[in-house]
Amino acid sequence: MENYLQSAMNYSAGHRQDFLDNLTDFLEIKTISSDSAYAVDVRKGAQWLADYFKKIGAGKVQILETQKHPVVFAELSQAGEDKPTILVYGHYDVQPADPENLWDSAPFEPAVRDGQLYARGASDMKGQLMVTLSAIESIQATGRLPVNFKFLVEGEEEIGSPSIANFLSTHKDLFKSDFVLNLDAGMIARDKPTIVYGLRGLAYFEIQVSGPAQDLHSGVFGGVVYNPIQVLCELIAGMKDNEGVIQLPGFYEDVLLLNEQEKQELAQLGMNDAYYLKETGALKLHGEKGFSPVERVGARPTLDVNGIWGGYTGEGPKTVIPAKAFAKLSMRLVPNQTPEKVKIQLHEYLANNAPDGIKWEMTQLSSDPASITDMDFLPTRCLAASFEKIWGIPPVFERGGGSIPIVSHMQNSLGVESVLSGFSLPGDNIHSPNEHLDLEVYYKGIDTVIDFIFRIAESCE
Amino acid sequence: MENYLQSAMNYSAGHRQDFLDNLTDFLEIKTISSDSAYAVDVRKGAQWLADYFKKIGAGKVQILETQKHPVVFAELSQAGEDKPTILVYGHYDVQPADPENLWDSAPFEPAVRDGQLYARGASDMKGQLMVTLSAIESIQATGRLPVNFKFLVEGEEEIGSPSIANFLSTHKDLFKSDFVLNLDAGMIARDKPTIVYGLRGLAYFEIQVSGPAQDLHSGVFGGVVYNPIQVLCELIAGMKDNEGVIQLPGFYEDVLLLNEQEKQELAQLGMNDAYYLKETGALKLHGEKGFSPVERVGARPTLDVNGIWGGYTGEGPKTVIPAKAFAKLSMRLVPNQTPEKVKIQLHEYLANNAPDGIKWEMTQLSSDPASITDMDFLPTRCLAASFEKIWGIPPVFERGGGSIPIVSHMQNSLGVESVLSGFSLPGDNIHSPNEHLDLEVYYKGIDTVIDFIFRIAESCE
Numbered sequence: 001m002e003n004y005l006q007s008a009m010n011y012s013a014g015h016r017q018d019f020l021d022n023l024t025d026f027l028e029i030k031t032i033s034s035d036s037a038y039a040v041d042v043r044k045g046a047q048w049l050a051d052y053f054k055k056i057g058a059g060k061v062q063i064l065e066t067q068k069h070p071v072v073f074a075e076l077s078q079a080g081e082d083k084p085t086i087l088v089y090g091h092y093d094v095q096p097a098d099p100e101n102l103w104d105s106a107p108f109e110p111a112v113r114d115g116q117l118y119a120r121g122a123s124d125m126k127g128q129l130m131v132t133l134s135a136i137e138s139i140q141a142t143g144r145l146p147v148n149f150k151f152l153v154e155g156e157e158e159i160g161s162p163s164i165a166n167f168l169s170t171h172k173d174l175f176k177s178d179f180v181l182n183l184d185a186g187m188i189a190r191d192k193p194t195i196v197y198g199l200r201g202l203a204y205f206e207i208q209v210s211g212p213a214q215d216l217h218s219g220v221f222g223g224v225v226y227n228p229i230q231v232l233c234e235l236i237a238g239m240k241d242n243e244g245v246i247q248l249p250g251f252y253e254d255v256l257l258l259n260e261q262e263k264q265e266l267a268q269l270g271m272n273d274a275y276y277l278k279e280t281g282a283l284k285l286h287g288e289k290g291f292s293p294v295e296r297v298g299a300r301p302t303l304d305v306n307g308i309w310g311g312y313t314g315e316g317p318k319t320v321i322p323a324k325a326f327a328k329l330s331m332r333l334v335p336n337q338t339p340e341k342v343k344i345q346l347h348e349y350l351a352n353n354a355p356d357g358i359k360w361e362m363t364q365l366s367s368d369p370a371s372i373t374d375m376d377f378l379p380t381r382c383l384a385a386s387f388e389k390i391w392g393i394p395p396v397f398e399r400g401g402g403s404i405p406i407v408s409h410m411q412n413s414l415g416v417e418s419v420l421s422g423f424s425l426p427g428d429n430i431h432s433p434n435e436h437l438d439l440e441v442y443y444k445g446i447d448t449v450i451d452f453i454f455r456i457a458e459s460c461e
Numbered sequence: 462m463e464n465y466l467q468s469a470m471n472y473s474a475g476h477r478q479d480f481l482d483n484l485t486d487f488l489e490i491k492t493i494s495s496d497s498a499y500a501v502d503v504r505k506g507a508q509w510l511a512d513y514f515k516k517i518g519a520g521k522v523q524i525l526e527t528q529k530h531p532v533v534f535a536e537l538s539q540a541g542e543d544k545p546t547i548l549v550y551g552h553y554d555v556q557p558a559d560p561e562n563l564w565d566s567a568p569f570e571p572a573v574r575d576g577q578l579y580a581r582g583a584s585d586m587k588g589q590l591m592v593t594l595s596a597i598e599s600i601q602a603t604g605r606l607p608v609n610f611k612f613l614v615e616g617e618e619e620i621g622s623p624s625i626a627n628f629l630s631t632h633k634d635l636f637k638s639d640f641v642l643n644l645d646a647g648m649i650a651r652d653k654p655t656i657v658y659g660l661r662g663l664a665y666f667e668i669q670v671s672g673p674a675q676d677l678h679s680g681v682f683g684g685v686v687y688n689p690i691q692v693l694c695e696l697i698a699g700m701k702d703n704e705g706v707i708q709l710p711g712f713y714e715d716v717l718l719l720n721e722q723e724k725q726e727l728a729q730l731g732m733n734d735a736y737y738l739k740e741t742g743a744l745k746l747h748g749e750k751g752f753s754p755v756e757r758v759g760a761r762p763t764l765d766v767n768g769i770w771g772g773y774t775g776e777g778p779k780t781v782i783p784a785k786a787f788a789k790l791s792m793r794l795v796p797n798q799t800p801e802k803v804k805i806q807l808h809e810y811l812a813n814n815a816p817d818g819i820k821w822e823m824t825q826l827s828s829d830p831a832s833i834t835d836m837d838f839l840p841t842r843c844l845a846a847s848f849e850k851i852w853g854i855p856p857v858f859e860r861g862g863g864s865i866p867i868v869s870h871m872q873n874s875l876g877v878e879s880v881l882s883g884f885s886l887p888g889d890n891i892h893s894p895n896e897h898l899d900l901e902v903y904y905k906g907i908d909t910v911i912d913f914i915f916r917i918a919e920s921c922e
C-alpha cells in the first residue's frame with residue numbers, strides 16, 4: 001500500500017502543469033446557472049466533466065436530467081464490494097461574473113498571476129472539484145483505487161439547488177454509499193486546514209413594493225404619494241435595530257446557543273477582528289451586539305440585502321417617482337431555525353410594517369436548513385490525519401457561515417453523513433470580481449486527498 | 462385685425478392632420494439628452510426644428526453650440542420695431558423611455574389611440590412646443606404676424622439645463638425681448654386652463670455608500686460587515702420622520718409660507734384627494750403632515766428618491782454582500798430655499814448619520830432655485846383673456862410643483878419675466894411609460910395661442 005501511495009504522490013508532483021491545464025479548460029466554460037442565457041454553456045460544462053470521468057477510468061458515467069441543469073453521475077468501483085464507497089459531492093456551476101468591468105482579467109479566460117489562478121469558479125468550486133479528480137487520476141495512473149467512488153456533481157448549487165431534493169429521492173439506490181466527501185467548504189487560512197462540522201442554512205427572498213399605478217413626475221406629484229423606494233428603505237432599515245439585532249418577530253426564538261466548549265474552539269481559530277478587517281477590506285466591523293465576529297459568522301443568524309433596485313439608475317438625473325421598488329434579501333440560519341418559519345416571520349414583519357395603501361409581495365427564491373455533523377465520525381478522523389501529515393499541522397474544526405444545502409439533503413434522502421472540508425481561501429473573492437485559486441494550496445489539496453484515499457481504505461489504521 | 466384672426470383660425474381648423482403629422486415626425490427623433498448614446502439624435506432633433514422654423518418664415522435661424530447639446534434660435538421680426546418681441550422658450554429634448562417594456566406602443570413610434578397621441582415627448586414638451594409653431598404657421602399662411610418672435614429651444618431641459626445660464630449670459634443681445642412665453646407648465650385638468658405664477662426649484666444628487674473593499678459572500682462574511690445597502694436604506698429612511706417631515710438640518714428654515722389668500726386660491730383649484738388619487742393611481746395619499754396635497758405639491762419642499770441600486774439585480778438568487786450601493790435623490794424647493802444651502806444640509810445630514818467605517822460621496826447633478834412671477838403682468842392678463850375666449854372659462858392661477866430652471870435664468874440674465882402655461886395634462890404620464898398628448902387639448906391650444914398673438918399686439922385692448 002505504501003508503495004502505491006508513494007507512486008501516486010510522485011505522479012501528482014510530476015503532473016502539476018497537466019492538472020492546471022485541465023482546470024483551465026474547465027474554467028473556460030461559462031457554467032452560470034442563475035441566468036437562463038447560459039443554459040447551453042452549463043450543459044457543455046456537464047459534458048466536459050463526463051468526458052473527464054471517462055478519461056480517469058470511471059466505469060459508468062451518466063448525465064442525468066433534472067428540471068433545470070443536469071447532474072453528472074460517475075462511478076469507479078474497481079476496489080470491490082468489501083471496500084467502502086465514497087460519494088463525492090461537487091457542483092460545476094458558477095456564480096454570475098458581473099460586474100465584469102471590475103475584473104483585472106476576463107472571468108472566463110483563466111490567467112495565472114503570482115501563484116494565483118484567476119477565473120470565475122477557480123475557487124468555488126471547479127478548482128476544489130478537480131482536486132479530487134486529480135487525486136484519483138494520480139492513483140489510477142500508477143496503480144488502482146483502494147476504495148470505491150461515486151460522484152454527484154450538480155449544476156444548480158449557486159441557485160440554491162432547487163432540483164436536488166427531488167432528484168435524490170428518486171435516485172436513492174444510484175447514490176448508495178458509506179459517506180459523502182464534500183470539498184466545497186474551504187479553509188479558514190492558507191496555513192490552517194479546516195474541517196467544517198456545522199453550516200448555516202439559507203432563506204432567500206425577493207420583495208416588491210408598489211405605490212402609484214405608474215412612474216410619476218417628482219415635480220408634479222412630489223409631496224402627495226409614498227415613494228416605493230422610501231417605503232422599501234424604511235422596511236429594510238427597520239429589519240435591524242441600532243445594535244444589529246434582527247427585528248423579525250420571533251427570529252431568535254429557535255436559535256441553538258453555542259456551548260462553552262464551542263465558544264472556546266471558535267475563539268482559537270484566529271479569526272479575530274484583524275483577520276476579518278483584512279479579508280473584507282472594511283474599515284470597521286459591524287454585526288449583532290454581544291457576539292464576536294467568528295461567532296456571528298459561524299453560529300448566529302444574519303440578514304443581508306443582496307440586491308436593491310428601483311427608479312432611474314442610468315446616467316444623469318431623471319426626476320421620477322417610481323411605481324415599484326425591489327430588493328433581494330436573505331437570512332443565514334443556524335440550528336434549529338427553519339426556512340419555513342423564517343418565511344412566516346418575514347411575512348409577518350412586512351404585514352405589520354408596510355404602510356397603508358402600499359402593496360407588497362415576497363417570493364422565496366431558495367431555502368435550506370442549517371446542519372451540524374459529528375466530529376467523531378471515522379472519515380472525519382481520517383481526513384484530519386491526512387491534513388496533519390501533508391500540512392504538518394492538525395486541522396481546525398469550524399462552524400461555517402455559508403450554506404451547503406446538499407448536506408442536509410444527503411442526510412435526509414440517502415441517510416449518509418458528509419465530511420466537509422476544502423481548499424478555497426476566504427480571500428479568494430468567491431462570488432466577487434477577481435475570484436482566484438491559490439495554486440500551492442491546490443496542489444497540496446491533491447496530495448491530501450491521495451493520502452486520505454489510502455488512509456480510509458485502511459480505516460485510518 | 463379681426464379678419465386676420467379669423468383667417469388664421471380657419472387655417473388652424475383645416476390643418477389639424479398636417480399639424481399632427483408634423484408633430485409625429487418630430488417625435489420619432491430620439492432626443493434623449495441624459496444619455497450620451499443619443500447625442501447624434503439630439504442634434505438631429507435640433508436640425509429638424511431649424512428646418513421647421515425656416516418653413517414657417519423665420520428670417521434668421523441658428524443652431525448654437527453649448528458645451529453639450531445645441532440651442533435652436535429663430536427670429537420672426539416682420540412686425541416692425543414698434544411691436545413687442547415675444548421670446549418663446551421651449552426644449553426639444555426628452556426623458557429616457559425606460560422601462561420600455563411597459564409601453565403599450567413603442568415610445569418613438571407615435572400612435573394615436575382614443576384621441577391620445579402616445580410617444581415619449583408627446584406632452585413634455587414637443588407637443589406643447591409645436592402648439593406655438595402651428596399657431597404661427599396658421600397666421601403666416603393667411604396674413605402676417607402682428608408681433609415679433611424670437612425662439613430659444615434648448616436640448617438640455619431634462620438634465621437640468623446645465624449650459625443655459627452661461628449661454629444666456631453670453632447671448633444677451635440675441636435674446637433681447639419684452640417677455641417670455643413658456644408653455645412647458647401644463648394645465649391642472651382638461652377643463653381648467655392654467656397659468657402658473659410660482660414654480661418649485663430642484664436640487665438633485667447622487668449618493669454612493671461604500672463598505673467592504675469588494676463584493677463579499679454573504680455566508681462567509683454575513684455578520685461581520687455593515688452591508689452598504691443596509692446603510693443606504695437607513696440613511697434614506699432617516700431623511701423623513703413618521704409624519705413625512707424632512708429631517709435634513711435646517712431644511713425648512715428659509716421656506717416662504719403661503720398667505721391666507723394663496724391658501725384659499727390653492728384650495729379652489731379642485732386638486733383634492735380624489736383628484737390626486739385618480740391621477741397617481743395610488744391607494745392612499747402620503748406627505749408632510751399639516752398641509753393639503755395641493756399645498757404639498759405647490760408650496761412645500763419635498764424629497765424623493767428617484768433611483769436606487771446596488772448588489773445583484775439579475776434573475777434568481779445571488780448571495781452577495783455588495784461593496785457599494787447607490788441612490789439618486791432630489792429635493793423640490795420653494796421660495797426662499799436655495800439649492801446651494803440644501804446641498805450643505807444634505808452633506809451635514811450624511812456626515813452626522815453615516816456609520817463609522819462607512820465611506821460616502823455625494824454629487825450634485827442639477828440645481829435651480831424656485832421662482833414666483835407677477836399675476837398682474839400684462840402678457841399674463843392677455844393670455845388669461847385668450848383662455849377665457851377659447852375655453853369659455855377663466856384660467857386658474859397655480860403654484861406648480863415642477864421646476865423650470867429657465868424661468869429664473871431668464872430673469873437673472875435677460876431681465877425678462879415669463880408667462881407660464883401649457884397644454885400638458887397631469888395624467889399624460891410625462892417621464893413615465895405611455896406618455897401621451899390629448900389631441901383635442903392640443904388643437905385648442907393652437908387656437909389659444911393664435912388668439913393670444915393678436916391680443917398682445919393690441920395690448921389686450
